[in-house]
Amino acid sequence: MSIFTIVAGARPNFMKIAPIIHAFQEKQKAGVDVHFRLVHTGQHYDKKMSGDFFDQLNIPEPDANLGGGGGTQAEQTAAIMIAFEKELMENRPDLVIVVGDVTSTLACSIAAKKLQIDVAHVEGGIRSGDLSMPEEINRMVTDSITDHFFTTSEIANTNLRKAGVSEEKIHFVGNTMIDTLKAQMSNFKSPEGPVFESLKAGNYFVMTMHRPANVDQEHSLKAMIDAILEGTQGLPILFPVHPRTAKNLQNLGIQAPNLHMCEPLGYLEFNYLVKNAKGVITDSGGITEETSVMNIPCITLRDNTERAETIHLGTNELVGTDPKKLKPYLDKIMKGEWKQYQGIPLWDGKTAERIVDILLNSY
Incomplete structure (x- = not known):
């Protein structure tokens, strides 16, 4: 049996994890022996900032809520790391899936790696080059210890190669945020x-x-x-x-x-x-x-x-x-003179399926 822990903490994370959860559920329905736990770090604890997303995006209630909201960035990081370490020791998975670039992404990837648990970073490799942004630090630290990078663009792939990441760790799959957008558009x-x-x-x-x-x-x-x-x-x-x-x-x-x-x-x-x-x-x-x-x-x-x-x-x-x-x-x-969308490769609504297939082939 494959066991995965999926982490979400802040508002943007929920749109990114929803299609991954749905792809795992489809595999379970098809008889694949896969188990996942959803861990909400509590980084955003306001109802509008997180609770609504469980209902609207058809995400199951989390298996654990770490209650890591509030405080300074350092306090929040520390609270999430302490709580997530305990969660992993009680429910050890084969791999932890983190998404995006929020405090939870950084804290949970560090806690997992220190327990010798593999980490997959969905949206790995993106960079702004601006170290005044906390998100950029979160991305860089997370990517420095990640085992599987699921990337949204060729630009992200190039960033990872320049950082010395080996080709077999880079998986160009597309954008799970767009999976959610395409799946939910008729429900707007x-x-x-x-x-x-x-x-x-x-x-x-x-x-x-x-x-x-x-x-x-x-x-x-x-x-x-x-x-x-x-x-x-x-x-x-x-x-x-x-x-x-x-x-x-x-x-x-x-x-x-x-x-x-x-x-x-x-x-x-x-x-x-x-x-x-x-x-x-x-x-x-x-x-x-x-x-x-x-x-x-x-x-x-x-x-x-x-x-x-x-x-x-x-x-x-x-x-x-x-x-x-x-x-x-x-x-x-x-004046109605704005440029038109040209199409971004693999932003086709099937990214989560590709991610789950790769993970199940690896674990």
Whole structure:
């Protein structure tokens, strides 16, 4: 029997693990002797940030919740490592599967390797080159001890080869986030409320901002919001607000009749808004993947990206954090002159099947 432990902790992880779980369940139905445990580290413990995803993405309740949320990054890392070590000693698997680049990814890969348990990193090899981002440190440390790298792009493969990773450890499989997107697209649903009900498809923007470079400096946050309000020419802007950002916006007294701030949304509701938007303005990496596949214009308010394929082949443009550079990009969206999705290799909805086949051939 093959035994695997799948780790999830923060909001983006759930979209990435859901298709892997479903692929394992299909193997079990077909009579394959495989067992998996789902461990939720508790890194995100807010209902909207994690609980909704179990329902919407049809993920079983976790076998364990480590309760590792809260505190500084170091405190959170330590809490998750201590709890996950105990979990592994009580339920030792053949391999631990970590996804993405959050604190849980780093903490659980270290705990596993110190117990001599193999680690597979789904989304291995992606790099922004920006060590001021905690996620970049998480990726680099995780990839330095990983046994199997499941990659989303040829760019990630190249990064791993340059780091000296041997070819047999690199598995170019595609993107499980896109598996979830394709599987769930027919289930997307409008959020409830008068603001959402009044929207016209293709006639509003969706915005997300959470990175410290954009939201922690009040002056630059105000300048960016002002530039966005000007460039979108009065069209509605839907802005699901991260709690930290909400506080900063409140301090600044930022408001406009077409700027609609709301609570974080569930996966199905948020992507309904994205799929029907005129464009998306974000500083998130994952959203640039989804907008590309849905062929929705995407502006990224960052100076670098770990997902360069979304620029080369997708609908994403890296604009930076200077509000003065925003207008020409918004003008292009308003005129309907944005580039089209070219297709990214293996982003076809079958990535999880490839991952599970490789794992079952190895363990």
